[in-house]
Amino acid sequence: MAAEPIVVIRELTKTYLQGDLNVTALNGVSLDILPGEFVVLMGPSGSGKSTLLHIIAGIDRPTSGSAVVQGINIAGLNESQLAEWRNQNVGFVFQSFNLIPVLTAAENVELPLLLTDLDSKERRRQVATALELVGLADRGHHRPDQLSGGQQQRAAIARALVTDPALIVADEPTGNLDAKSAGDVLTILQSLSRNAGKTVIMVTHDPKSAAFGSRSLHLEKGEITP
Amino acid sequence: MALPLKYNFRNVIVRWRSTVSTILGIALVVAVFVLLRGLARGIERTNGNTGDPRNIIVVRKGSQAESGSLVSREQFRTVQFLKGIARNEAGEPVVSAELVMIVSAPRRGAPGEANTLLRGVTPRGMELRPQVTLVEGRWFKPGHREVVVARRLASRFDGFEIGGTFKAGAERLNVVGHFDGTGSAFDSEAWMDADECRAIFDRDMYSSLLFRPADPAAMSELIGRIESDKRLSLRAEREVDYYAKQTMTAVPIKYLAGFLGIAMSIGAVFAAMNTMYASVASRTREIGTLRVLGFSRRSIVASFLIEGSFLAMIGGVLGSSLAWFVYVYVVLRGINFGTLDFQSFAETVFQFRVTPDLMILGVAFSAAIGFAGSLLPALRASRLPVIAALKSL
Numbered sequence: 001m002a003a004e005p006i007v008v009i010r011e012l013t014k015t016y017l018q019g020d021l022n023v024t025a026l027n028g029v030s031l032d033i034l035p036g037e038f039v040v041l042m043g044p045s046g047s048g049k050s051t052l053l054h055i056i057a058g059i060d061r062p063t064s065g066s067a068v069v070q071g072i073n074i075a076g077l078n079e080s081q082l083a084e085w086r087n088q089n090v091g092f093v094f095q096s097f098n099l100i101p102v103l104t105a106a107e108n109v110e111l112p113l114l115l116t117d118l119d120s121k122e123r124r125r126q127v128a129t130a131l132e133l134v135g136l137a138d139r140g141h142h143r144p145d146q147l148s149g150g151q152q153q154r155a156a157i158a159r160a161l162v163t164d165p166a167l168i169v170a171d172e173p174t175g176n177l178d179a180k181s182a183g184d185v186l187t188i189l190q191s192l193s194r195n196a197g198k199t200v201i202m203v204t205h206d207p208k209s210a211a212f213g214s215r216s217l218h219l220e221k222g223e224i225t226p
Numbered sequence: 227m228a229l230p231l232k233y234n235f236r237n238v239i240v241r242w243r244s245t246v247s248t249i250l251g252i253a254l255v256v257a258v259f260v261l262l263r264g265l266a267r268g269i270e271r272t273n274g275n276t277g278d279p280r281n282i283i284v285v286r287k288g289s290q291a292e293s294g295s296l297v298s299r300e301q302f303r304t305v306q307f308l309k310g311i312a313r314n315e316a317g318e319p320v321v322s323a324e325l326v327m328i329v330s331a332p333r334r335g336a337p338g339e340a341n342t343l344l345r346g347v348t349p350r351g352m353e354l355r356p357q358v359t360l361v362e363g364r365w366f367k368p369g370h371r372e373v374v375v376a377r378r379l380a381s382r383f384d385g386f387e388i389g390g391t392f393k394a395g396a397e398r399l400n401v402v403g404h405f406d407g408t409g410s411a412f413d414s415e416a417w418m419d420a421d422e423c424r425a426i427f428d429r430d431m432y433s434s435l436l437f438r439p440a441d442p443a444a445m446s447e448l449i450g451r452i453e454s455d456k457r458l459s460l461r462a463e464r465e466v467d468y469y470a471k472q473t474m475t476a477v478p479i480k481y482l483a484g485f486l487g488i489a490m491s492i493g494a495v496f497a498a499m500n501t502m503y504a505s506v507a508s509r510t511r512e513i514g515t516l517r518v519l520g521f522s523r524r525s526i527v528a529s530f531l532i533e534g535s536f537l538a539m540i541g542g543v544l545g546s547s548l549a550w551f552v553y554v555y556v557v558l559r560g561i562n563f564g565t566l567d568f569q570s571f572a573e574t575v576f577q578f579r580v581t582p583d584l585m586i587l588g589v590a591f592s593a594a595i596g597f598a599g600s601l602l603p604a605l606r607a608s609r610l611p612v613i614a615a616l617k618s619l
Contacts (some may be wrong), residue, residue, distance in 0.1 A: 059518055059612050080522055087520025094616070098515040102236035114230065115520045159519075 006166060006199050007033035007056055012065035014051050014222075025051040027222035028065070035166065038193035038200045040213035048222040049203045050171060056201060057169045058086045070166060087115045091160025091198075093170035093189075097152040099144040105155040106131065106140035112163045130158035134188055150181025157188055161198075168192060170202040174209050186212040228525050229516065234533035238540070241505060248494075248501040249541040252592050255490040256545025260580060260588040261552060262483035265563065268578035273472045276410035277465035280442060281354050282449060284435040287459045291472065292326040293343070296431040299323075301458055305435055310448050312440040314353065321437040322351030325423045329394045329416075332384040342379060343415045344394055346423025354436050358412050363388045363403030368419045371426070374403040375416040386416075395426040409577065411469055436465065491595050494538075498599025502534045506607045513607050514615025523608035530607050534600025535593045542592025546585035553580035 014026040026048045033039050041049040054060035055067050058074045067074050070089055077085055092098075099108045106127050113123045131140050134154040144152050153173060160168050170189060174182035190212045192198040202213065210216050218225050238245055277283075284305060289295035302323045305311075312320040325346035330339045352358070352365075366372035373394075375386045380401075385392040390401045399418060407413035424430070439448050445464065452462040506513070513526060556578065563578055 054613060057518075059616075083517065083520045083522050086518060092518050094515070096511070098511060098616070100233065100512055100515070102240050103233060107230070107232070111516070112519050 003034050003036075005032035006035045006070055007031070007201075008066075008068040009052075009056070010066045010068075012052070012055065012067060013063045014048070014055065014060070015063045024222050026055075026062070029219075029222070029224055031217070031224065033199060033201065035199050036193055036197045037215060038190060038202070038213040040210040040216040041201065041203045041219060042205070042207075042210055042216055043219035047219040049219045052219065053169050053171055053201060053203050057090050057092065057167075058082050084115075087112055088163065089165050089167060091157075091163065091165045091168040093153070093156050093160050093168065093173045095172040095175040097144070097149075097156045097176070099152055099155060099159075101144050104141050104143055105136060105147060105151075105158075108144070108155060109140075109159045109162050112159060116163065126162055127158075130162040131155070133161065134158045135184075148181070149177050150184055153177060153181065153185050154188065157185065161192070166199060168198050168200045170200065172203055172205065174204065174206065182209065228532075229521060229529040231532065234529060234536055237505065237509075237533060238537050241508075244504060245501055245537055248497045248537060249544065251497045252494045252538050252541025252595055253544035253548060255487075255494045255595070256542045256588040256592050257548040257552075258490060258545075259483060259487045259591055260546055260549035260584050261578070262486060263480075263584050263587065264549065264553060264578045264580040265576075266480045266483060267581065267584060268563065268576040271579060272409060272411055272413070272576040273469045275408070276357075276412065276469035278354065278357070278438075279464065279466050280438050280445075281465035282437055282439065282445065282462050283465045283468045284437070284452060284460050284462045285433070285468075287461045289461065292324075292434040293328065295433050297323065297433065297435055297460065298431055301460060302432060302435060304455075304458060305437065305452065305460070308448065308451065310439050310441065310444045312438045314350070318350070319437070320350050320354060321435055322348045322354055323420065323432040324348065324351055324434050324436060325420055325427070325429060325431075326433040327394070327423065327427055327429075329392070331386070331392045334382055334384045334386075340383070342383065344373070344423065345415050345417050346420035347417045348420045351420070351436055352417075354438060355412065357408050357410055358405050358417075359408075361404055361406045363401075366402055366418050369422065370419070371397055371399050371422060372402045373399040373416050373418040374405050375401055376413045377404040377406050378413040379416065380404055395428075397426045411472065413576075435460075487591070491591070494541075494595045495599040498534055498538055498596050499602060501537065502530060502600045502603035503606070505533070506530065506603045509607075510610060510615050510618035513610055514612050514618065517610075517612045518616065526608040527604045530604035531597055531600050534604070535596035538592045538596025538599065539589055542589035542595075545592065546588040549580050549588065550585060553578065 009029055009031040012026050012029040015022055015024045029052060041053060043049045051060060055062050056069060062075055072085065074082065074085065109127045109130055110123055113126060118126070127140070128137065131137050134157050136151060136154050136158060139147060139151060147155065173185055173189070177185060186209055189200050189202065193200045193214065204210055284297065285292055285295035286297060306319050306321045314320055327344045328341045329344045330341055332339050360374065361377055363374070366374055380386040383392065386401055388401055388403065391398045405417065439445050449462045452458055452460050516526060563576055
C-alpha cells in the first residue's frame with residue numbers, strides 16, 4: 001500500500017498587493033509530497049517557489065486553496081496555534097543561517113526545545129545528539145561569529161532537527177556557502193531524507209544542488225511546470 | 227516558555243556602546259531621585275526622633291505648632307495643678323512653660339541672615355528632655371542673657387561659637403555652650419532661660435507647656451481632660467506625636483523629588499525607548515527567526531520588556547550607588563543640611579539619609595522607566611510580519 005502524502009496542496013493561490021498592483025505569487029498549485037521525499041523547488045526569481053515553501057511551513061497563509069501538512073489544514077490555524085504547530089512539526093534552514101549571534105551554537109540549537117516540556121538535562125542530551133549528527137559536537141560552545149559559514153549552516157540544520165520534526169524546509173541553504181561547505185550541507189539534508197525518513201523541501205537556484213533531491217519541481221509564474 | 231534571560235543580558239552587553247548613554251542617563255535620574263528622597267527622609271527622621279513618649283505637650287487650640295501658639299500664665303497655672311502630673315524630688319510639678327521665638331542671625335560663610343528658633347526653657351523643661359545633652363561649655367544661668375545653641379546649628383551661623391554673641395530682640399545674647407539634640411528637631415534650636423526670654427521680647431504669654439504625667443497609664447485621661455476643658459481652650463498631645471506630625475518641612479522637598487522624578491523620568495523613558503527601538507530595528511531578522519521557531523508574540527514582548535528593564539536597572543543600581551557614595555561622603559565629612567521650616571519659618575537642620583530601602587526604591591524606579599520605555603518597541607517587535615522580518619538585512 002502506498003504511503004499517505006505528508007503534504008497535500010490543492011488549488012493553492014496566493015496574491016498580494018505590491019503598491020497598487022495585485023501580484024499573483026501562486027496560481028492554483030496542487031501538489032502531493034510523500035514522507036521521506038527530498039523535493040527541490042526550482043524556478044526563476046518571483047516564480048513563487050519561496051512563497052510555496054513558506055505556506056507549507058506555516059509562516060505564510062494562502063489566499064485560497066488548501067495546504068494540509070501531516071493531516072492538519074494549516075490555513076485554519078490561528079497565529080498562536082500555527083507557532084506551536086511550526087515548533088512541533090517543521091524544522092527550518094535559512095540561506096543566511098539566522099542563528100542568534102549572542103547565543104552559542106548549542107544554545108541556538110536548544111532554542112526550539114525551550115518551547116517543549118523537556119527538562120534541561122534531556123534538552124542538553126538532544127542538543128548534543130543533533131550537533132553530533134551534523135559534525136559539530138566539538139563546536140557547541142562557540143558563538144556563530146566563531147564558526148565558518150558551513151559550520152553555521154550545519155548548526156542551523158541541527159536546530160532544525162533537534163525537535164525531531166517530520167518536515168524540514170530549507171530556503172536556498174547553500175546560497176551563502178562555498179562549494180565544499182555547500183556539498184557538506186546538501187549531503188546532510190540528503191542523508192536526513194534517505195536514512196532518517198525526514199521529508200525535506202528545498203528551494204534552490206542551483207541545478208547542482210537540485211541533483212541531491214529525489215524529485216525536482218519547476219515553478220514559473222506561480223505554477224508548477226512540467 | 228519565555229526566551230532565556232541570557233539572551234537579553236548578552237544583547238545588552240554586546241550593544242554596550244549604544245546602551246551606555248541610556249544607562250548613564252537613567253543612573254543620573256535615579257541618583258537625583260534617591261538623593262532628594264534622602265533629604266525628605268532626613269527631615270522626617272529628625273521630627274520622628276524628637277520628644278519623649280512620657281511627655282505631653284500643650285499648645286493653644288487651633289495652633290499646629292508652638293511658634294504660632296499662645297498660652298497664658300493663667301492657663302499655665304491651671305494645667306500645673308491638674309491632678310496626675312508628676313512631681314520632682316522637690317515636690318514641684320514637672321511642667322515647663324516655654325516660649326519659642328524666631329530670631330534672625332547672620333549666616334556663617336554666606337551673605338544674609340536666616341531665622342532660627344530661640345526656646346526659652348525652664349529647668350523642668352531640661353529635665354523633661356534627657357535626649358538633649360551639653361557637649362561643650364556650660365548651661366545658661368537663669369537671670370542671665372546667656373544662651374546654649376545646638377552644636378549642629380553653630381556651624382551654620384556667625385556668632386554661635388562659644389564666646390560669640392547674636393542679637394535677639396533689642397538685646398545681645400552670649401553663647402556659653404553647645405548642646406547635642408541627638409538628631410532631633412532640638413538640633414535646630416538655641417535655648418535660654420524662659421523668664422529672660424520673656425523679658426527680652428516683652429512677652430506675657432508662653433508658647434507651649436510640656437509636662438509628664440505621674441502615671442503613664444493616665445496619659446490619655448490627662449490629654450482628654452485638657453482638651454475637653456472649655457475654659458482652657460488648649461490642645462494636648464503626646465510630645466512624640468506632636469513632632470511626628472511636624473512633617474510639613476519635608477513636603478516641599480518631597481514635591482520637588484516627585485516633580486523632578488517625573489520630569490527627568492520622562493526624558494529617561496524616551497532615552498530607553500530610543501535605545502530599544504534601535505535594538506528592535508537591528509534585530510528584526512532575529513525576531514522573525516524566533517517567531518518561525520515557534521516563539522509567540524507574547525514571549526517576544528516579554529523578552530524586550532525584560533531587556534529594557536534590565537538595561538534600566540543597571541542604570542538604577544549605578545544611580546543608587548552614586549547616591550550612597552554621596553551619603554557616605556556627607557556622613558564622613560559631618561555635613562549638615564538646612565532648610566526652611568514652613569511652620570516656624572526658621573532654619574531647620576537635618577542630616578540626609580540614604581537607606582537601603584531608598585536604594586531599592588531607586589532601582590525599582592529605574593525598572594519602571596525601562597519597562598515604560600520598552601513597551602512600544604516590544605509591541606512593535608512582536609507585530610513584525612514574520613516573512614518581512616526574515617527578509618530584513
